[in-house]
Amino acid sequence: MKQLNFIDKIKKIKIDIRAYTLIFALIVIWLLFGSLTGGVFLSSRNFSNLLRQMTIISFLAIGMTPVIITGNIDLSVGSMTGFISVIAAYLQAILLPTFLPGLFPALSVELLGIFSTIITIIICLLLGLLIGMGQGYIIAYGGVPAFIVTLGGMLILRGGLLAVAQGKTIVPIEDSLRVMAQGYLTKYPGIIIAVIAIIILFLVTLQSRTKKTQYGLKIKPLSYDLVVTSLFSAIVLGFVLVMNSYRGVQIPVLIMAIIAVMVTYLTNNTRFGRHIYAVGGNKEATKLSGINVQAVVLKTYALMGLLCGVSGIILTGYVAAGTTSGGMNYELSAIGGCVMGGTSLMGGIGTVFGALMGTLLMTSIENGMSVMNMSVFWQYIVKGLILVLAVYVDVTSRKNKSL
Amino acid sequence: MKDEYILRIENVTKDFPGIRALSNVSFKIKKGDIHGLCGENGAGKSTLVKILAGVYPNNTYQGKIYFNEKELKFTSYSIEEAIKEGIATVYQEPVLVPQMTVGENIFLGREPGDKGIINWSKLFSDTKEILNKYKLSVPFFAKLSTLSVGQQQMVEIAKALSQEIKFLILDEPTSALTEAEVNYLMEMLKNLKDNGVTCIYISHRLEEFFRITDNITILRDGQVVNTVKTTDTSVEKVITMMVGREMKKRFPVRDSKPGEKILEVKNLSVSAQNKMVIKDVLFDLRKGEILGIAGLMGSGRTELVTAIFGEYGKHVTGEIFLEGKPVTIRSARDAIKYGISLVPEDRKKMGLVLIQEVYKNISLPNLRKFSNALSIDKYKELKECQKYADDLSIKTPSLFTITESLSGGNQQKVVIAKWLMSNPKILILDDPTRGIDVGTKYEIYNLINKLAKNGVGIIMISSELEEVLGMSDRIMVMREGECTGILDRKDATQERIMALATNLKRSYRYN
Numbered sequence: 026m027k028q029l030n031f032i033d034k035i036k037k038i039k040i041d042i043r044a045y046t047l048i049f050a051l052i053v054i055w056l057l058f059g060s061l062t063g064g065v066f067l068s069s070r071n072f073s074n075l076l077r078q079m080t081i082i083s084f085l086a087i088g089m090t091p092v093i094i095t096g097n098i099d100l101s102v103g104s105m106t107g108f109i110s111v112i113a114a115y116l117q118a119i120l121l122p123t124f125l126p127g128l129f130p131a132l133s134v135e136l137l138g139i140f141s142t143i144i145t146i147i148i149c150l151l152l153g154l155l156i157g158m159g160q161g162y163i164i165a166y167g168g169v170p171a172f173i174v175t176l177g178g179m180l181i182l183r184g185g186l187l188a189v190a191q192g193k194t195i196v197p198i199e200d201s202l203r204v205m206a207q208g209y210l211t212k213y214p215g216i217i218i219a220v221i222a223i224i225i226l227f228l229v230t231l232q233s234r235t236k237k238t239q240y241g242l243k244i245k246p247l248s249y250d251l252v253v254t255s256l257f258s259a260i261v262l263g264f265v266l267v268m269n270s271y272r273g274v275q276i277p278v279l280i281m282a283i284i285a286v287m288v289t290y291l292t293n294n295t296r297f298g299r300h301i302y303a304v305g306g307n308k309e310a311t312k313l314s315g316i317n318v319q320a321v322v323l324k325t326y327a328l329m330g331l332l333c334g335v336s337g338i339i340l341t342g343y344v345a346a347g348t349t350s351g352g353m354n355y356e357l358s359a360i361g362g363c364v365m366g367g368t369s370l371m372g373g374i375g376t377v378f379g380a381l382m383g384t385l386l387m388t389s390i391e392n393g394m395s396v397m398n399m400s401v402f403w404q405y406i407v408k409g410l411i412l413v414l415a416v417y418v419d420v421t422s423r424k425n426k427s428l
Numbered sequence: 429m430k431d432e433y434i435l436r437i438e439n440v441t442k443d444f445p446g447i448r449a450l451s452n453v454s455f456k457i458k459k460g461d462i463h464g465l466c467g468e469n470g471a472g473k474s475t476l477v478k479i480l481a482g483v484y485p486n487n488t489y490q491g492k493i494y495f496n497e498k499e500l501k502f503t504s505y506s507i508e509e510a511i512k513e514g515i516a517t518v519y520q521e522p523v524l525v526p527q528m529t530v531g532e533n534i535f536l537g538r539e540p541g542d543k544g545i546i547n548w549s550k551l552f553s554d555t556k557e558i559l560n561k562y563k564l565s566v567p568f569f570a571k572l573s574t575l576s577v578g579q580q581q582m583v584e585i586a587k588a589l590s591q592e593i594k595f596l597i598l599d600e601p602t603s604a605l606t607e608a609e610v611n612y613l614m615e616m617l618k619n620l621k622d623n624g625v626t627c628i629y630i631s632h633r634l635e636e637f638f639r640i641t642d643n644i645t646i647l648r649d650g651q652v653v654n655t656v657k658t659t660d661t662s663v664e665k666v667i668t669m670m671v672g673r674e675m676k677k678r679f680p681v682r683d684s685k686p687g688e689k690i691l692e693v694k695n696l697s698v699s700a701q702n703k704m705v706i707k708d709v710l711f712d713l714r715k716g717e718i719l720g721i722a723g724l725m726g727s728g729r730t731e732l733v734t735a736i737f738g739e740y741g742k743h744v745t746g747e748i749f750l751e752g753k754p755v756t757i758r759s760a761r762d763a764i765k766y767g768i769s770l771v772p773e774d775r776k777k778m779g780l781v782l783i784q785e786v787y788k789n790i791s792l793p794n795l796r797k798f799s800n801a802l803s804i805d806k807y808k809e810l811k812e813c814q815k816y817a818d819d820l821s822i823k824t825p826s827l828f829t830i831t832e833s834l835s836g837g838n839q840q841k842v843v844i845a846k847w848l849m850s851n852p853k854i855l856i857l858d859d860p861t862r863g864i865d866v867g868t869k870y871e872i873y874n875l876i877n878k879l880a881k882n883g884v885g886i887i888m889i890s891s892e893l894e895e896v897l898g899m900s901d902r903i904m905v906m907r908e909g910e911c912t913g914i915l916d917r918k919d920a921t922q923e924r925i926m927a928l929a930t931n932l933k934r935s936y937r938y939n
Binding site: 233236237239240241242290294295296299302303306307309310311312313314315316317373374 | 737739759760761763764765770772777778779780781782783784788791792793795796799802803804805806807808810811846
């Protein structure tokens with residue numbers, strides 16, 4: 026048994042290496058662009074831009090992860106983001122201003138604006154949820170392949186977008202919505218949030234240690250856990266300080282971080298999360314274990330739809346308008362980010378963290394090349410090459426492992 | 429006299445990281461012999477087969493292998509080289525294209541023709557010729573997907589023979605076959621032998637060695653224990669050599685005292701795709717009883733238990749009573765809710781999520797035990813899983829090991845552990861010891877007996893008559909979707925079961 030333990034250790038190290046390859050690649054690319062652009066790429070200003078660029082795609086990549094883990098795909102997310110974005114703009118610029126003041130004549134313009142934003146957010150999230158559930162229902166219960174259903178959804182929603190926008194750019198957008206996508210936290214709230222996050226990190230670590238002792242499981246030395254937690258804390262704090270040296274932590278980045286933590290928790294710590302991985306790993310065995318496979322698939326699409334809603338709202342706030350080209354090709358960037366981050370299109374494997382890292386890598390390449398003033402065509406070609414290369418490396422590393 | 433040996437293996441040693449799979453293995457195989465190779469799971473059989481089949485090239489192991497007095501030196505990780513040398517391997521699960529016909533499969537990649545255009549008439553006539561020459565009864569124009577596993581293996585063998593192969597490795601060819609198909613395969617192998625083909629034959633069913641092999645080589649822990657002439661040995665002696673200890677009984681003894689009725693099935697019928705798969709089946713099960721189900725493959729035995737488990741949804745008619753109360757089971761969820769668990773026939777396809785860790789497989793149907801709507805108590809989960817892993821002595825480096833890397837027997841234990849954790853009232857086991865070594869089989873038998881003693885009602889399907897006879901209190905025999913008889917342990921013999929399983933005459937008895 027001792028010998029086998031040894032093999033297991035090797036395997037574990039290998040898996041960890043796989044997870045770190047991406048971070049390593051990211052650092053290499055950052056340093057590369059940093060030197061090519063004479064440090065401009067690594068400035069806190071550019072870093073801040075980079076993160077904002079990735080947020081809208083990252084919502085989609087986070088939602089796409091459970092979908093791909095169950096062995097499905099969603100091609101409609103780009104169109105859905107665009108559609109919801111236009112709906113948000115339509116609500117804010119055209120529909121709500123026509124009757125909100127009439128309904129609440131006593132409210133000030135500012136308050137009406139906030140009110141309008143709240144209504145817009147609720148409607149957009151509900152809309153995303155509903156569209157996602159509709160597609161999920163057809164896939165899970167109707168038995169139509171996900172590729173077809175969401176390809177259809179992609180066309181229908183793009184059509185819907187054009188119908189609502191009528192070829193025009195819809196403006197104006199309320200300030201309160203724009204803040205959600207463009208605003209910064211000032212210095213101290215940023216630090217306070219970082220401190221809260223760090224406290225939570227330590228509490229979780231300590232709680233897991235007490236639990237382990239309670240069930241008589243082996244625990245790592247306290248010093249080890251403390252060092253690891255401190256390291257993560259340093260990263261969080263360092264991030265906030267770097268951001269503060271420019272204009273502060275961006276609100277959309279904060280939203281992204283919160284959603285990423287929530288979905289990570291969902292996939293790792295809940296029954297639903299377990300079921301997602303099981304369905305992707307072996308649908309038949311999961312069904313025979315008494316799990317409602319169809320409901321699991323439906324829920325992943327519902328979550329995807331909800332996140333398309335978030336993405337659409339942030340897109341509108343960021344562009345400060347509803348545009349006809351909104352969300353174009355986002356589905357490919359989101360899927361690319363997931364796959365780059367180690368999510369297997371065969372299902373059963375993948376993490377939200379990986380998807381975020383993958384998206385960050387793709388965005389870094391895009392951003393670095395535009396900072397270098399390279400033509401757009403190069404950006405497409407390089408992104409395409411790197412995507413294929415990343416999956417090739419992944420596939421070969423898996424092959425070697427199985428031998 | 430050296431040239432009478434077609435294959436000589438000399439001091440072959442093969443290491444994997446941290447473990448020695450083969451250690452100084454040497455033996456010889458005579459031309460035209462059927463040479464048995466046996467050993468428990470993990471004894472090194474598969475590794476040896478992979479070396480001979482060219483999966484592990486020459487530089488990955490030490491030692492020498494001579495084939496027809498020429499040293500084998502494969503350089504790539506592919507079986508092409510081995511086939512060129514004249515060595516072909518037939519696996520337990522045929523590796524063929526299900527959408528193609530027999531002929532197309534046999535000549536896949538070597539289609540007769542000119543400039544890329546296939547000469548279909550030559551392909552079909554060649555196919556016919558091969559099938560006739562070796563007396564393989566397979567319809568040559570049939571699509572692979574319409575054939576039974578047994579017939580598909582015939583096609584695999586035909587494919588090998590069509591390439592002028594004179595040396596076949598059969599890796600557990602019978603583990604997915606019914607008794608009748610096994611008999612047929614045995615006949616066919618004798619036929620091949622008469623045609624000068626040499627075979628290495630691997631099986632977990634030791635009796636088979638005594639029906640066809642000339643010599644048997646026994647492996648244990650990567651070493652050759654002995655090579656013996658089949659006529660000079662016995663099943664008991666081979667088992668002793670395999671496990672390295674005296675194994676007196678194949679089946680553990682138990683005193684059965686079945687309690688009150690726990691399950692009653694009345695007039696259960698299943699129709700799927702306009703076909704009656706199960707017709708009017710009537711039986712009952714008592715607490716602490718082991719009801720064996722015997723029948724050939726395709727007799728409806730698997731369909732019967734999966735129907736009880738809810739797999740056929742609304743296509744089931746008839747009544748099921750649990751502890752006297754009528755119940756409707758439309759899905760696996762319903763069945764589990766009522767305390768029925770099923771260890772399915774194909775553990776890899778239906779029982780396990782192979783790419784996941786051991787503990788996740790064990791806890792999959794039982795997550796509610798240690799979770800609320802918001803979170804899973806992972807530590808409680810690990811603790812519980814560890815308990816079952818220890819109880820069943822699952823041999824795994826840790827609970828975090830990927831299930832795929834365990835041996836077949838241990839994978840089956842994981843499936844059983846997962847269902848034991850759900851505390852079933854009725855446990856259905858569909859051929860639970862298929863492809864599992866003797867030692868682990870015995871452990872599983874013990875476990876089943878222990879459960880029965882604790883009052884669990886057990887239904888156990890088996891392809892091996894001896895197993896059904898050795899384990900069951902009563903034996904239900906099925907044929908073409910019908911129950912052709914239920915025998916008490918004391919009245920049951922192999923002959924009576926086979927008669928019921930194959931005879932058309934319906935001698936239905938039930939009380």
